[in-house]
Amino acid sequence: MDDPFVSIVITTHNEAVGIGLTLRSIAAQRDAPDFEVVLVDDRSSDGTIEVAEALDLDFLRILHSQPDPASPLTTRQQALDLGFRDAKGEVILTLDGDSAVPGGWISAMAGPILNRQAVAMAGPITFNPSLTTIASWQIADAAYYWQVSDLLSRWGGAGVFFGNFGFRADLYEEVGGFEAIGPTLTEDLAFAQAIQARGYKITFRPDVGAVAVAACTDVESLIDRTMRVSAGPPSLLAATLTLWPLSLLLVFLLMVFFGGWFIALFISRFAVGAWFVLSAIERVRTHPRELNWLTYEVFAFALALRVIPRVLKGERSQWGGQSYER
Numbered sequence: 001m002d003d004p005f006v007s008i009v010i011t012t013h014n015e016a017v018g019i020g021l022t023l024r025s026i027a028a029q030r031d032a033p034d035f036e037v038v039l040v041d042d043r044s045s046d047g048t049i050e051v052a053e054a055l056d057l058d059f060l061r062i063l064h065s066q067p068d069p070a071s072p073l074t075t076r077q078q079a080l081d082l083g084f085r086d087a088k089g090e091v092i093l094t095l096d097g098d099s100a101v102p103g104g105w106i107s108a109m110a111g112p113i114l115n116r117q118a119v120a121m122a123g124p125i126t127f128n129p130s131l132t133t134i135a136s137w138q139i140a141d142a143a144y145y146w147q148v149s150d151l152l153s154r155w156g157g158a159g160v161f162f163g164n165f166g167f168r169a170d171l172y173e174e175v176g177g178f179e180a181i182g183p184t185l186t187e188d189l190a191f192a193q194a195i196q197a198r199g200y201k202i203t204f205r206p207d208v209g210a211v212a213v214a215a216c217t218d219v220e221s222l223i224d225r226t227m228r229v230s231a232g233p234p235s236l237l238a239a240t241l242t243l244w245p246l247s248l249l250l251v252f253l254l255m256v257f258f259g260g261w262f263i264a265l266f267i268s269r270f271a272v273g274a275w276f277v278l279s280a281i282e283r284v285r286t287h288p289r290e291l292n293w294l295t296y297e298v299f300a301f302a303l304a305l306r307v308i309p310r311v312l313k314g315e316r317s318q319w320g321g322q323s324y325e326r
Contacts, residue, residue, distance in 0.1 A: 004059075006035040006110045007089030007169070010097055011065070011079040016046040018098030018214055023055055025100045032106035033114065040065050040083040042075055048097070061086075077178040077187050080162075084172045090114065092169045094162040094188075095211065100128070102209030109166040109208050118203040119171065120195060122149070123164035124284035127215035134222055135215035140277055140296045147280035148240055150204035156196040157236030158204070162188040164211040171195050186232035193235060206284050219306070226307050245304075248273060248297055273297050 008026065012019055019039075026037060037057070041049050042065045049062060063086060065079040073081070084092060091110045095101065105123075112118040124146045127138045142161070149158040165188065175181065175194040184190045192202060216222040232238060248269055255266040278293040 003034070004036040004089045005033040005114060006091045006093060006106060007087030008035060008037045008093045008095060008106070009040065009080065009083035009087055010037060010095050010099075011040045011042055011076060011083060012044055012048050012097035013042040013075075013079075014044045014046040014048060015097030016044070016048045016051050019048055020051050020055065022095065022097055022099045022101075023052060023057060023060065026095075026106070027055075027057060027059075028103070029101070029106050030103065032104075033110060035059060035106055035110075036061060036088060038063060038083045038087050040079045042067070042079040072183045073178050074183060074185060074187070077183065080187060081178050084169075084177070087169060090169055091166055092172070093166040094164075096163045096213050098214040099163060100212045102211070105209055105211070108205070109164075112203065112205075113166055113168055119200050120160075120167040120192075120202045121165070121208070122146070122158070122160045122192075122202050122204045123166075123208040124206055124210040125161050125163045126210040126212050126284070128212050132215070132217075134217070134219065136292045137296065137299050138215050138222070140281055140292050141300070143280040143284045144277050144296065145241070146204070146284060147276070149237060152237055152240060153196075153202050153204060155236060156201075157240070158192055158196065158202050159189045159232075159235075159237045160192045160202060162191075163213050164208075167195070171200065174198065184232065185228045189232045189235075189237070193233075210284050222303065223306050223310070226303060227310060230307065244273075245297060245300060249301065270297075 010019075010022065015022075023037065023039075037060045039052055039060060040063045052060065052062060063082055065075070065082050067075040067078045071078060080094075091113045093106065093109055109121050109123060112121060125142050127135050127142065145159065146161070149160065152158050175191070175198065178187065178191075181187075181190050181194050196202065216225055248266075251262065251266045251269045254262040274294050274296070277296045281293055
């Protein structure tokens with residue numbers, strides 16, 4: 001395709017299990033504008049490229065990232081930089097290598113940007129329904145994060161998922177790329193902050209459909225993921241995601257030590273938190289296990305108790321086959 005309107009950039013590192021589903025779900029899109037898929041492989045050794053090539057898709061271009069060890073950027077940032085700069089579309093959409101996109105996704109995400117109704121679009125993500133407690137909690141967590149980001153977007157404090165995001169291609173050059181943004185393990189959040197700092201608004205649209213990605217399969221994997229995504233810089237989003245849960249702990253302690261009307265305060269705060277999570281889940285049309293919304297914050301505290309000691313000990317985060325300091 002000589003002049004695609006839309007470039008879908010996907011970075012991979014050992015995604016042989018998921019990349020076939022990702023590319024097939026893109027190929028199944030109907031009534032999409034002209035598009036290309038720029039697959040940037042970051043040193044995969046599991047046959048990821050062979051799986052992608054075997055599909056024989058005419059819209060697919062494959063690039064090979066050779067990270068510069070002298071660069072302060074993470075290997076994922078370097079792979080994304082290669083893909084963003086090589087993309088030929090007016091609009092860039094981003095996906096993970098283990099995704100399944102809903103019908104009409106390309107048109108829903110790229111259309112408002114192509115029509116100059118938006119400069120950046122954020123869609124929700126969910127997790128493949130493996131019916132495990134861990135996957136169920138991640139579904140609620142992603143919906144919660146997405147809804148908080150939507151609320152904070154009015155003040156330029158939104159975060160996004162590169163697993164379901166789109167933006168006007170020239171924005172990347174305008175912010176100076178990741179070289180100007182600087183090294184970070186939360187490259188999607190950093191990019192969102194960079195474009196918002198220039199006065200651009202990110203449009204949050206639940207109706208574009210949630211992109212399903214693979215969930216962490218065990219607690220250790222979830223802990224590693226949480227350590228990475230919690231490594232972002234101070235921000236309005238980080239403050240909100242920290243202080244609101246702590247308010248539940250505070251009223252719980254007040255209830256334990258003082259009782260009385262603090263019991264009613266705790267019940268009220270717990271109910272408001274559960275309602276917010278439930279409303280987020282329903283808004284993005286994902287459905288975790290029954291009552292998961294009720295126990296979301298409790299699980300979040302339990303996870304924090306596992307993560308905080310590792311952070312305090314200075315454990316490094318794993319990402320893209322590399323180890324990084326937080």
